[in-house]
Every structure is written in C-alpha cells, then in structure tokens.
Amino acid sequence: MDGVRITSVTLPSAAPSPTPSDFLVHADRLPAADSGISAAYEVTNHGTEALTYTILFDFTTDAGEVMGNRRETVRSVGPGATKRGTVRLGAPGPGSSRVGRVKVARVTKVPAAEAPPAPGACPPSGIRLTADDGDAAMGLRVVGLRLENCGKRAYALAGYPQLELLDDDLAPVRGIRILHGNGGISTGTGFDDPARPLVLKPKESAVSGLMWRNTTGFGSAVDVPYVRVWAERGADPVTVTPHLDLGTTGKLAVRAWTRSSS
Numbered sequence: 001m002d003g004v005r006i007t008s009v010t011l012p013s014a015a016p017s018p019t020p021s022d023f024l025v026h027a028d029r030l031p032a033a034d035s036g037i038s039a040a041y042e043v044t045n046h047g048t049e050a051l052t053y054t055i056l057f058d059f060t061t062d063a064g065e066v067m068g069n070r071r072e073t074v075r076s077v078g079p080g081a082t083k084r085g086t087v088r089l090g091a092p093g094p095g096s097s098r099v100g101r102v103k104v105a106r107v108t109k110v111p112a113a114e115a116p117p118a119p120g121a122c123p124p125s126g127i128r129l130t131a132d133d134g135d136a137a138m139g140l141r142v143v144g145l146r147l148e149n150c151g152k153r154a155y156a157l158a159g160y161p162q163l164e165l166l167d168d169d170l171a172p173v174r175g176i177r178i179l180h181g182n183g184g185i186s187t188g189t190g191f192d193d194p195a196r197p198l199v200l201k202p203k204e205s206a207v208s209g210l211m212w213r214n215t216t217g218f219g220s221a222v223d224v225p226y227v228r229v230w231a232e233r234g235a236d237p238v239t240v241t242p243h244l245d246l247g248t249t250g251k252l253a254v255r256a257w258t259r260s261s262s
Contacts, residue, residue: 010039072087146207166228195256
C-alpha cells in the first residue's frame with residue numbers, strides 16, 4: 001500500500017501456524033511479557049521528493065479480527081530510496097485471540113521538510129507544532145493544534161493559524177470555506193474566544209483547533225486527509241494528517257491561538 005510492503009511475519013512458537021500466505025513465517029521464542037509477534041516491512045518512495053511516512057499496522061486473527069494495532073513513523077525516505085524496519089505487537093491484551101496475520105491498514109505521507117517533529121525533538125525554528133487525534137460527538141468533530149516554544153527565545157504570536165487543505169496527492173482542496181471562530185458550527189467550544197497577541201516564553205505553549213460537522217446533504221461529501229499549517233504568516237509549514245471528513249457542509253472553523261494552561 002503506497003510503497004509500504006510487509007516482507008515477513010514472526011510468530012511465537014506457542015501460536016498455531018498461520019494459513020498459507022505470501023509471507024515468510026518464522027518461529028521464535030521470546031519473553032512471556034511480549035507476544036513475540038512482529039512483522040518486517042519496507043517503505044519505498046516512488047515520488048520525486050523526500051517523504052516521511054506514518055503507517056498503521058493491524059495485527060489480526062486468520063479470520064481478519066483485529067487484535068491490536070501499532071503506528072510506525074519512517075522519516076525522510078528519499079526519492080527512489082527504500083527503508084526497512086520491524087513493528088512489534090508487544091504484550092497481548094487480556095482475552096486476545098491468536099494473531100496469525102499482520103497487514104498495512106493505512107499509510108499517510110508528507111514532505112519530509114514539513115513533517116511534525118519526532119517526540120522530544122525541537123525544530124531549528126524553536127517552535128514545535130503538532131495535532132492530536134481529535135474528538136467526536138453527535139456529528140461534531142474537533143482536532144486540536146498545539147504550538148510549543150521548545151527554543152531558547154520568546155516567540156510572539158497573534159491571531160489564527162494559516163491553513164491549506166490537501167488531498168491524497170498533496171494538492172490543494174478547493175471549495176471549502178475556512179472560517180475564524182465557530183463559523184456557526186457549534187457554540188460553547190472556545191472557538192469564539194477573541195484573538196489576542198501572545199508571547200510564549202521557552203517551554204510555554206499555545207493551542208488552537210479545527211472544528212466541523214460531517215453531516216451530509218445535497219452535493220458530494222469531501223474528505224481532506226492532510227492539512228498544511230503555518231503557526232502564523234511567514235512561519236515554516238507543518239503538514240498534519242487529521243483526516244477531515246467534512247461531509248457536504250463545505251466549511252471548517254478555526255480557533256484563535258490561546259495560551260495553554262498545561
């Protein structure tokens with residue numbers, strides 16, 4: 001899938017042999033605290049620029065029931081290059097059925113220069129921008145953005161993050177209104193808080209967010225897998241992967257940067 005291929009699966013000796021497949025299967029003995037289940041994989045970049053890949057692996061029974069999943073990030077794969085790695089299930093959940101297969105469930109890839117930083121890493125700009133996994137309730141969707149001053153100097157900030165919505169090919173998505181404030185989508189969410197100038201000292205953070213409803217009506221539903229974010233005009237862009245299922249509403253609300261309390 002998208003240049004990601006599983007090359008072998010390793011199962012512990014206590015597990016039954018999987019059904020025949022195209023993968024080479026090994027038997028291995030590992031400590032009981034670990035399931036012993038892993039998969040070797042390779043990532044090949046067929047594009048023309050360096051990309052950072054985030055891969056979701058599903059560990060399933062032979063019947064296809066998902067017993068667990070793991071997310072792996074493979075950074076800076078150059079054009080035409082291949083990188084290899086191993087993903088491990090770790091300790092199995094209570095009452096889990098035996099895993100016999102591993103599959104690639106989802107792949108996202110962004111330009112390496114725009115990828116969110118690795119945990120604990122601070123970009124040269126001194127500003128670390130990340131997105132959370134989002135929250136959903138009654139058709140309302142919210143994804144949080146967090147901006148951390150991980151550098152050594154104060155960082156002045158005002159207003160709203162700048163956004164560009166991108167499709168699967170990282171091309172701009174047209175026809176979506178990006179609205180400051182709640183955009184009439186929902187009240188009482190903090191999106192109506194006014195924009196105020198902020199100065200983030202080292203180790204301080206600010207938060208923003210994206211909000212939408214995935215309701216459908218007339219017209220074609222729109223999915224936006226990627227969002228390119230600038231903390232402010234002129235800042236270095238970061239491309240995040242919240243997967244906005246915008247339905248047919250045609251609008252996305254953006255919250256002003258607000259100082260984080262944590």
